Amino acid sequence: MKISFTLNNKKVSIDTEPTKRLLDVLREDFKMMEVKESCGEGECGACTVLLDDKPVTSCLLNIIHVEGKKVFTSEGLSKKFLGKLLIDCFDETNAVQCGFCFPGFLVTSYHYLKTDGEANLEKIKVALSGNICRCTGYQKIFESVMLACLRNDSTGGKS
Amino acid sequence: MKNERKFDARPKVIGTHKFVDDYHYDGMIYGALIYSKVHHGKIRKITYPNDFKLSEFTIVKLEDIPGKILIPEPETDQPFFADKEVFFYGQIILAVAHPNKNILNNFVKKIKIEYEELSAITDIKETLDNKENTFGKQIIIDHRRNVKVEKNWLKTHSVYYTPHQEQAYLETQAMIAKYDEQNEEMFILGTMQCPFFVKEAVETILGDKIKSVQVETSEGIGGGFGGKEDFPNLLAGITALLSFKSKLPVKIVLDRSDDITITTKRHPARIEVETYTDPQTNKIRKMNVDYRLDAGFYQTLSPVVLSRGVLHASGGYNIEDVYIHGRLIRSNTPPNGAFRGFGAPQAFFAIESHIEKIASELKIESYQFRKINIFRKGDEFPSTQKISEDNLFDCFESIVEKSDYLTKYEKYKKFNQTHKDKLGIGLAIGYHGGGYTGNGEKVLDSEIKIKIDKKAIVTIYISNVDMGQGAHTTLAQLFSETIDHPFELTNVHIPNTKICPNSGPTVASRTIYIVGNMVSDLARKIKKDFGFDNLKNFVKQNKQIFPKEFSAKYKPDPNISFDENTYQGTGYKDYSWAACAVELYYHADTYQIELLNCWSMLDIGHVVNPKIAVGQAEGGVLQALAYGSSEFFYKKGFGRMHGFTDYTLPTTMDIPKLFIDFIHTDNEIAKGLGEVPMDYPAPAVRNAFFNATGIFIDEIPLIPETIFHAMKKEKKL
Ligand code: FES
Ligand code: FES
Numbered sequence: 001m002k003i004s005f006t007l008n009n010k011k012v013s014i015d016t017e018p019t020k021r022l023l024d025v026l027r028e029d030f031k032m033m034e035v036k037e038s039c040g041e042g043e044c045g046a047c048t049v050l051l052d053d054k055p056v057t058s059c060l061l062n063i064i065h066v067e068g069k070k071v072f073t074s075e076g077l078s079k080k081f082l083g084k085l086l087i088d089c090f091d092e093t094n095a096v097q098c099g100f101c102f103p104g105f106l107v108t109s110y111h112y113l114k115t116d117g118e119a120n121l122e123k124i125k126v127a128l129s130g131n132i133c134r135c136t137g138y139q140k141i142f143e144s145v146m147l148a149c150l151r152n153d154s155t156g157g158k159s
Numbered sequence: 160m161k162n163e164r165k166f167d168a169r170p171k172v173i174g175t176h177k178f179v180d181d182y183h184y185d186g187m188i189y190g191a192l193i194y195s196k197v198h199h200g201k202i203r204k205i206t207y208p209n210d211f212k213l214s215e216f217t218i219v220k221l222e223d224i225p226g227k228i229l230i231p232e233p234e235t236d237q238p239f240f241a242d243k244e245v246f247f248y249g250q251i252i253l254a255v256a257h258p259n260k261n262i263l264n265n266f267v268k269k270i271k272i273e274y275e276e277l278s279a280i281t282d283i284k285e286t287l288d289n290k291e292n293t294f295g296k297q298i299i300i301d302h303r304r305n306v307k308v309e310k311n312w313l314k315t316h317s318v319y320y321t322p323h324q325e326q327a328y329l330e331t332q333a334m335i336a337k338y339d340e341q342n343e344e345m346f347i348l349g350t351m352q353c354p355f356f357v358k359e360a361v362e363t364i365l366g367d368k369i370k371s372v373q374v375e376t377s378e379g380i381g382g383g384f385g386g387k388e389d390f391p392n393l394l395a396g397i398t399a400l401l402s403f404k405s406k407l408p409v410k411i412v413l414d415r416s417d418d419i420t421i422t423t424k425r426h427p428a429r430i431e432v433e434t435y436t437d438p439q440t441n442k443i444r445k446m447n448v449d450y451r452l453d454a455g456f457y458q459t460l461s462p463v464v465l466s467r468g469v470l471h472a473s474g475g476y477n478i479e480d481v482y483i484h485g486r487l488i489r490s491n492t493p494p495n496g497a498f499r500g501f502g503a504p505q506a507f508f509a510i511e512s513h514i515e516k517i518a519s520e521l522k523i524e525s526y527q528f529r530k531i532n533i534f535r536k537g538d539e540f541p542s543t544q545k546i547s548e549d550n551l552f553d554c555f556e557s558i559v560e561k562s563d564y565l566t567k568y569e570k571y572k573k574f575n576q577t578h579k580d581k582l583g584i585g586l587a588i589g590y591h592g593g594g595y596t597g598n599g600e601k602v603l604d605s606e607i608k609i610k611i612d613k614k615a616i617v618t619i620y621i622s623n624v625d626m627g628q629g630a631h632t633t634l635a636q637l638f639s640e641t642i643d644h645p646f647e648l649t650n651v652h653i654p655n656t657k658i659c660p661n662s663g664p665t666v667a668s669r670t671i672y673i674v675g676n677m678v679s680d681l682a683r684k685i686k687k688d689f690g691f692d693n694l695k696n697f698v699k700q701n702k703q704i705f706p707k708e709f710s711a712k713y714k715p716d717p718n719i720s721f722d723e724n725t726y727q728g729t730g731y732k733d734y735s736w737a738a739c740a741v742e743l744y745y746h747a748d749t750y751q752i753e754l755l756n757c758w759s760m761l762d763i764g765h766v767v768n769p770k771i772a773v774g775q776a777e778g779g780v781l782q783a784l785a786y787g788s789s790e791f792f793y794k795k796g797f798g799r800m801h802g803f804t805d806y807t808l809p810t811t812m813d814i815p816k817l818f819i820d821f822i823h824t825d826n827e828i829a830k831g832l833g834e835v836p837m838d839y840p841a842p843a844v845r846n847a848f849f850n851a852t853g854i855f856i857d858e859i860p861l862i863p864e865t866i867f868h869a870m871k872k873e874k875k876l
Contacts, residue, residue, distance in 0.1 A: 014500055014730075027180075033174065033175070033177065033180075033181040034173060034174020034175060035174070036174070036329075036330075036381075037180070038329045038330065038331070038381075038415065038803075039415045039802050039803040039804075039805065040414055040415055040416075041415070041804055043802070043803035043804055044329065044808075046329055064334060065318050073174070074172070074173055074174045075174055075175065076666055078172070078173040079402070079479075083388065086172075086639055087169055087172050087173065090168060090172050091164055091165075091168045091169055091172070093770060094164060094168070094629070094768070094770035094771050094774055095168075095282070095774065096165060096167070096168040096171050096172060097327070097382075097627035097628065097774060097775070097778060098171075098330065098379065098380060098381045098382040098383075098627030099168070099171025099176055099379055099381070099627065100178060100329040100330045100379070100381035100382060101326075101329050102171050102172045103172065103173065103174035104623065105172075106172050106174075117162070117772065124811075125811040125812055126811075126812070128811045129809075129810050129811045129812045131810075131811070132329070132803070132808050132810060133329075134327050134328060134329050134382050134384075134778075134782070134808060135213075135329075135382055135627045135778045136774055136777060136778050137300070137774070137778045137779075137780060137781035137814070137817055138777075138781070138811050138814060139775030139777045139817055140770075140773075140777070140809075142694050142773050142811075147343070
């Protein structure tokens with residue numbers, strides 16, 4: 001079955017089984033290795049991408065549901081202003097450990113910055129609650145997102 | 160003390176840093192492991208589905224092994240594959256490979272294995288309670304000093320239990336093997352902590368069918384925590400065998416459910432503690448500890464976990480007369496393995512719980528009681544090793560102050576008198592010996608190499624991996640700081656057994672403590688030998704000398720010794736010390752605890768990169784808090800847990816505020832950090848609950864079921 005969608009701003013289409021997971025389409029057919037699989041059951045958020053501007057776990061989504069929609073991966077977002085800002089903040093705080101969870105965190109934090117962006121710890125925690133990190137204890141991830149919110153504010157929300 | 164940024168942070172966030180599943184080789188096929196779904200049984204029949212072309216598949220079993228069938232381990236007793244009998248749920252029976260992942264998965268699902276089931280030991284508590292299940296070498300530390308027990312001394316006795324814990328690294332176990340038939344060479348690429356162990360395993364399984372084995376780690380290693388210390392040996396062996404047979408590159412990536420079912424976990428423990436305390440002085444005078452670990456069916460590296468366990472088993476207290484008996488217990492479960500802490504978290508849970516019990520029986524505040532008995536300079540371990548510093552005491556005093564323990568303790572006592580829900584604050588202390596136990600580092604005989612090129616770019620060659628702990632950045636920083644060379648010009652080579660010397664495995668909190676200090680020493684030696692002030696200028700003026708390689712071997716301290724038979728002597732040359740306070744809220748209606756705050760004070764000596772160190776400590780503390788409060792594993796038998804939906808990890812919503820601080824950072828030596836944060840938080844949770852409710856709990860995790868049963872036992876329900 002032919003499925004067409006927008007991937008990181010590019011129009012793409014693919015002939016595939018409609019039940020193939022979006023995660024597998026991205027990794028296998030489009031070689032987008034930044035989308036990680038860890039649990040395969042929607043629990044960890046390592047495979048998070050933006051689908052029509054909302055974070056979704058691509059391991060639970062069949063490609064048929066992506067028809068005509070817009071998909072962004074962490075790499076796609078890394079080229080945007082807020083993506084760059086977040087990467088700077090994760091880097092500066094030395095928040096990143098094994099890194100396997102981080103592309104997912106980038107996508108979810110990007111969405112938070114874009115849709116709310118208040119430097120509010122409780123809100124950030126809720127926003128990131130679908131992403132698991134086993135290495136960091138989360139503190140430095142909060143700190144990074146907080147920092148990104150503050151900096152984004154001071155640029156007048158240039159996004 | 161600089162916060163250099165990690166080399167690999169940016170590509171990791173973007174996602175371009177490569178983990179095993181991100182590598183591809185031409186002609187690569189995919190492998191899968193088929194394992195036992197019974198706890199014990201004879202294999203009657205294996206039937207392959209007949210709607211597949213069998214010739215398209217590569218299948219390997221025990222009889223396909225050209226070399227030796229046992230995986231090299233401290234105790235070499237586990238075969239790569241089961242033979243005619245399986246001994247635990249998850250034991251690998253065969254492995255299959257095929258070019259198409261979907262076909263492979265369908266085929267694997269349809270393979271039918273019939274068993275004649277036999278009796279199995281799978282209930283964790285029953286297994287540990289039964290001395291008959293003991294196997295392997297037992298360890299005794301005899302520090303009895305003929306102390307006569309007086310009639311008025313308080314005898315306190317209790318048995319403590321700790322469960323399995325899953326490492327839950329986010330990148331599952333994964334391996335690629337690439338056989339070069341022409342040169343009879345095997346190349347392995349994988350996610351692992353110990354490339355040279357993996358090399359040995361592959362050499363073992365292939366024997367003389369192969370001339371050389373080269374092992375390299377993937378660019379990124381998605382977490383290890385000990386879980387990638389020994390399982391990769393098994394996985395690499397089998398992947399290599401598939402590649403050898405098919406003559407094609409083979410990749411195996413476990414899915415989460417297979418990973419959780421068949422890989423190593425933290426050892427469940429049963430620790431029985433008996434103490435005699437003089438009520439006049441409030442000093443513990445005598446202690447007996449029976450320390451048991453459930454090893455699973457094979458010993459593998461459990462003897463080494465046991466040896467660390469017994470050396471930490473009497474906790475951080477000075478007791479004149481101590482007797483520790485350690486043993487392994489066999490059950491029909493997968494072999495347990497390394498996990499951050501390595502036997503010590505179990506020990507500290509028991510001892511730190513027990514201290515509260517004695518204090519409550521003596522009717523004194525546990526803070527006072529700890530203060531009276533805690534290690535001070537000049538005291539000694541049961542191994543007779545002398546305590547050379549007051550740093551544990553300093554950690555303890557400063558945590559009491561930082562957390563405002565004494566005020567809160569009194570305040571919550573009052574609050575709890577009038578409220579159904581309760582508030583509690585609890586203390587615990589811990590420590591961790593750095594590096595291999597006893598003479599281990601001498602035997603390892605680690606080597607490092609440093610290359611300086613014509614542009615003064617420095618590359619450090621070691622076999623220790625960066626699995627997220629930031630070791631490579633920290634090592635480069637150590638070199639750069641020691642001789643004031645730009646950090647940007649200092650790199651660490653990706654571990655590869657052909658290119659890098661064997662600086663030992665990435666375990667035992669030894670990468671910075673042992674290898675890092677070797678790097679600093681070698682940097683100093685290079686500077687001294689050439690007599691330069693500035694390496695960059697020196698290279699510029701002496702281009703003809705470069706590129707040049709330098710190497711160094713680990714130099715054991717000739718003044719220390721350890722007797723492996725009696726466990727007397729220096730167990731570890733240096734210890735990292737820690738103390739902690741945990742504050743919680745108890746919801747009486749739901750039997751749930753909510754962690755509010757956790758303060759840690761650590762002495763790890765010189766802190767090379769504070770942000771990296773704090774991050775690593777926070778991660779360890781959270782794993783330990785979850786070990787004590789929420790992570791819940793099998794109680795009976797394996798195979799009923801499938802992934803992160805039933806093994807639940809803490810999310811951003813489940814965590815307290817974590818405060819990490821370091822003390823005595825003016826030390827020249829950078830001591831171990833990887834494990835110590837895992838050792839003490841779990842008992843602090845338990846102790847906070849005890850102070851909140853007065854209910855004595857002798858096991859973790861403190862999930863509602865555990866609390867409910869404890870209350871029933873104490874007839875508080
Ligand atoms: S892999 Fe998709 S949520 Fe874990
Ligand atoms: S950094 Fe390793 S899982 Fe988050």
